[in-house]
Amino acid sequence: MFDYRKIGMIVAVEIDAVLNKYGKKLEKVEAKCFEVMKLTLENYEMIIVKSGAGEIASSAAAQYLISVHDVDMIVNFGVVGGLTDEMSVARLAVVESVIHYDFDVSDWFNAVEPARYMNYPSKYIPTDRALLEAALKAEPTLKPVVCASADKFIGKPERKRELHELYGADICEMEAAGIVLICDRCGVPCLLIKAVSDSIHGGAEEFEREVGRCAEICLETLDKVIASC
Numbered sequence: 001m002f003d004y005r006k007i008g009m010i011v012a013v014e015i016d017a018v019l020n021k022y023g024k025k026l027e028k029v030e031a032k033c034f035e036v037m038k039l040t041l042e043n044y045e046m047i048i049v050k051s052g053a054g055e056i057a058s059s060a061a062a063q064y065l066i067s068v069h070d071v072d073m074i075v076n077f078g079v080v081g082g083l084t085d086e087m088s089v090a091r092l093a094v095v096e097s098v099i100h101y102d103f104d105v106s107d108w109f110n111a112v113e114p115a116r117y118m119n120y121p122s123k124y125i126p127t128d129r130a131l132l133e134a135a136l137k138a139e140p141t142l143k144p145v146v147c148a149s150a151d152k153f154i155g156k157p158e159r160k161r162e163l164h165e166l167y168g169a170d171i172c173e174m175e176a177a178g179i180v181l182i183c184d185r186c187g188v189p190c191l192l193i194k195a196v197s198d199s200i201h202g203g204a205e206e207f208e209r210e211v212g213r214c215a216e217i218c219l220e221t222l223d224k225v226i227a228s229c
Contacts, residue, residue, distance in 0.1 A: 155203030
């Protein structure tokens, strides 16, 4: 469907899923700033970056992939917290928009609401529509979601409910805003597929128990979607 010959993949902390799936097919790429690997398949080449957790790390990884490797698109898979009862453990989602809820310049420029960047018309920053539709066609069980993203691990049920009530978000995590912002500004499409590792009733313990399994489920789904594109 799409002519993407070089794909960048950003992995925050779920690198074991990548190693388990692709194993000996991976080739190490020398890089000063990140752990980087290359996967060469028949139809495309994938540059995989282990960014580490957080918005700064993920945005730096996105810019690295765009500036150094000139990728045609960026994908991200990973585990997230569920903010509603529907988003239970292992529930798969595709991000249709992201809100960087920790960003706030309203005290300086009061015409801008909290969580909105001044150069965007809304606090909800969309991902690439064509990739979103392709992902849903390839895997109809994916739920399109609003992702609340900031440099915070949210484990308490009351805080998760608050994020949903304030922003209408379905999931929360720590990298999506950095990826989507950089990709949008650089004109590179991105696709973010996520799996819930800790439900609205769960927290750090549930995350620790489920992170490995959910990361592998998520990567399998992303691999299927990429193959269909």
